[in-house]
Amino acid sequence: MHRPVEPLDPPTVPQVRLDELRSRLEDALSTRDRVHSLLEAVLSIGSDLELGTVLRRITEAAAHLVDAEYAGLGVVDGSGTFTEFIPVGVPAGEALRIPRFPHGEGVLGYPTRERRPLRIGDMRRHADFSGFPPGHPAMTSFLGVPIQVRDEVFGNLYLADKNGGGEFDADDEAVVTALATAAGVAIENARMYEDSRQRERYLTSSTEISTRLLSGEAAEDVLGYLVQQARQMAGADLAVLLLPDAADSELTAEIADGEGAQVFVGACMRMADSPCGQVYRLGKGGIVPDLRHADCPMLTGHEFRPGLLVLLGTPNQSRGVLVLGKIGAAAPFTDVTKRMLDAFAGQAAVALELAEARSDAERLVVLEDRDRIAKDLHDIVIQRLFASAMTLMSARRMVADPEAGERIQRTIDDLDVTIREIRSTVFALQHPPNAHAPSLRSRILASIEATTRTLQRRPGVRLDGPLDSDVPEEQGEQLLAVLHEALSNVARHAEADEVHVSVQADARLTLEVTDNGVGIADGGRSSGLRNMAERAAALGGGFRIGRRPDHGTELHWSVPLPTHRAPA
Numbered sequence: 316m317h318r319p320v321e322p323l324d325p326p327t328v329p330q331v332r333l334d335e336l337r338s339r340l341e342d343a344l345s346t347r348d349r350v351h352s353l354l355e356a357v358l359s360i361g362s363d364l365e366l367g368t369v370l371r372r373i374t375e376a377a378a379h380l381v382d383a384e385y386a387g388l389g390v391v392d393g394s395g396t397f398t399e400f401i402p403v404g405v406p407a408g409e410a411l412r413i414p415r416f417p418h419g420e421g422v423l424g425y426p427t428r429e430r431r432p433l434r435i436g437d438m439r440r441h442a443d444f445s446g447f448p449p450g451h452p453a454m455t456s457f458l459g460v461p462i463q464v465r466d467e468v469f470g471n472l473y474l475a476d477k478n479g480g481g482e483f484d485a486d487d488e489a490v491v492t493a494l495a496t497a498a499g500v501a502i503e504n505a506r507m508y509e510d511s512r513q514r515e516r517y518l519t520s521s522t523e524i525s526t527r528l529l530s531g532e533a534a535e536d537v538l539g540y541l542v543q544q545a546r547q548m549a550g551a552d553l554a555v556l557l558l559p560d561a562a563d564s565e566l567t568a569e570i571a572d573g574e575g576a577q578v579f580v581g582a583c584m585r586m587a588d589s590p591c592g593q594v595y596r597l598g599k600g601g602i603v604p605d606l607r608h609a610d611c612p613m614l615t616g617h618e619f620r621p622g623l624l625v626l627l628g629t630p631n632q633s634r635g636v637l638v639l640g641k642i643g644a645a646a647p648f649t650d651v652t653k654r655m656l657d658a659f660a661g662q663a664a665v666a667l668e669l670a671e672a673r674s675d676a677e678r679l680v681v682l683e684d685r686d687r688i689a690k691d692l693h694d695i696v697i698q699r700l701f702a703s704a705m706t707l708m709s710a711r712r713m714v715a716d717p718e719a720g721e722r723i724q725r726t727i728d729d730l731d732v733t734i735r736e737i738r739s740t741v742f743a744l745q746h747p748p749n750a751h752a753p754s755l756r757s758r759i760l761a762s763i764e765a766t767t768r769t770l771q772r773r774p775g776v777r778l779d780g781p782l783d784s785d786v787p788e789e790q791g792e793q794l795l796a797v798l799h800e801a802l803s804n805v806a807r808h809a810e811a812d813e814v815h816v817s818v819q820a821d822a823r824l825t826l827e828v829t830d831n832g833v834g835i836a837d838g839g840r841s842s843g844l845r846n847m848a849e850r851a852a853a854l855g856g857g858f859r860i861g862r863r864p865d866h867g868t869e870l871h872w873s874v875p876l877p878t879h880r881a882p883a
Contacts, residue, residue, distance in 0.1 A: 366505040373498045381487040383474040390470040426461040426471040433459040436482045458483040520544040528670035543572045551639040558635040582613040598630030621647040628664040704730040754783040755791045769806040780820030801828040831867040
């Protein structure tokens with residue numbers, strides 16, 4: 316009889332609680348997922364070279380990695396002050412009510428000062444906590460980690476309030492610290508890329524300015540390009556170029572660039588009462604923290620805050636001041652931007668100097684040529700014409716035929732008129748018009764030229780005497796007004812195909828305008844003629860107009876010159 320087989324003992328199984336095993340598995344999976352998320356975040360922030368985009372991605376990645384409700388990235392300058400702050404998680408409505416840039420002090424300044432993370436359960440109980448600004452959402456738990464680029468603290472990453480409650484733990488701190496390390500590398504790359512772009516734009520713009528100036532483009536157009544490029548390089552909303560007046564007592568906004576910038580053109584400010592004037596006088600620009608309090612009347616009533624004043628020229632030779640501004644609570648201008656624009660404006664000023672020197676050299680060549688032509692006309696042509704007129708006068712006495720004698724006399728008279736016109740041309744060649752202070756002679760010719768297109772042919776012109784030296788401004792202005800009115804009347808009413816203008820300055824300033832038109836219409840409007848008469852009477856002169864014996868109209872306007880006026 317067989318003995319029954321006894322069952323074997325069950326195998327020994329480790330007494331591990333199921334919940335502990337589950338917890339370990341979850342921790343392992345969580346760690347793996349967090350590492351995977353960290354790697355994805357590092358790849359994400361390193362995939363772009365635009366600094367603004369990199370900063371935004373870093374902030375969003377930090378909030379996602381530790382499941383924080385709020386996150387922020389503050390960029391600091393050398394003094395620890397925020398120059399830019401990127402918030403994440405703050406609703407749009409609340410973000411509009413709080414300051415865009417915190418002060419970077421208290422709890423927020425701890426990572427910068429100590430250069431190490433700060434993790435606290437309730438920031439309100441921390442010794443450095445100084446309260447929330449008005450409109451700021453309430454926050455409790457806090458984690459701050461510095462972002463270092465080489466040995467420089469670029470900024471700080473801030474996390475607040477984990478979703479679902481709880482505090483940030485050591486793992487959260489380790490993950491954010493690792494992210495901050497990768498972020499430092501990404502920021503350094505973005506900075507280098509931004510610097511290379513700025514240098515490229517600087518070199519391109521400087522070369523373009525030099526090319527435009529040396530190719531003969533108008534200085535005003537080149538300055539407009541300079542202002543536009545300066546605004547874009549600085550990331551400003553407004554750029555205005557202020558140029559001095561002739562007395563160096565005021566600065567006037569001549570060129571402006573930016574949205575709505577044309578409203579600033581023409582604005583003036585005294586040099587003695589403004590920081591812009593100090594920049595022009597002292598030859599040194601500077602950064603303005605808030606343009607609203609910078610005693611700059613031109614920008615009063617506008618929302619420009621960060622400002623930058625750049626000297627156009629060199630400290631020894633100032634040419635103007637470039638004012639740049641940003642709207643609202645934007646990031647202030649940096650020393651790097653200031654140095655770049657100082658160099659850009661300085662190089663542009665050198666290019667302006669070279670272009671002006673070249674223009675002066677070309678003008679000198681033209682003036683020398685004009686002087687040579689004037690001498691040839693005076694010494695050769697006029698002398699020959701004068702000799703021809705004298706010969707004809709001698710021959711006229713030998714001619715018995717009255718008709719032939721009359722023709723010779725008319726030829727002599729024509730030669731005399733020609734000599735006068737050549738002398739006037741010689742004077743004009745020797746005294747060219749000044750673009751900044753045009754002479755009376757050049758203004759008369761310009762007025763005649765402006766009405767030529769309305770006449771059937773170009774008027775004959777004769778200018779005699781020292782018009783530019785002996786005629787005061789008041790008499791000259793009245794003469795120009797009468798000349799304009801007279802030529803306008805000829806163009807509108809005379810139906811003339813021949814017009815002659817004569818201006819002479821000796822003891823009196825005399826204007827004569829003659830035409831071969833239909834003459835003065837009976838019963839026509841006389842307001843223009845009355846104005847001419849009143850202008851002459853106001854200066855103690857006279858005016859008359861009438862029909863010519865042959866055909867047409869003859870106008871005579873004459874006033875005494877002050878140097879020749881008899882005492883009352």
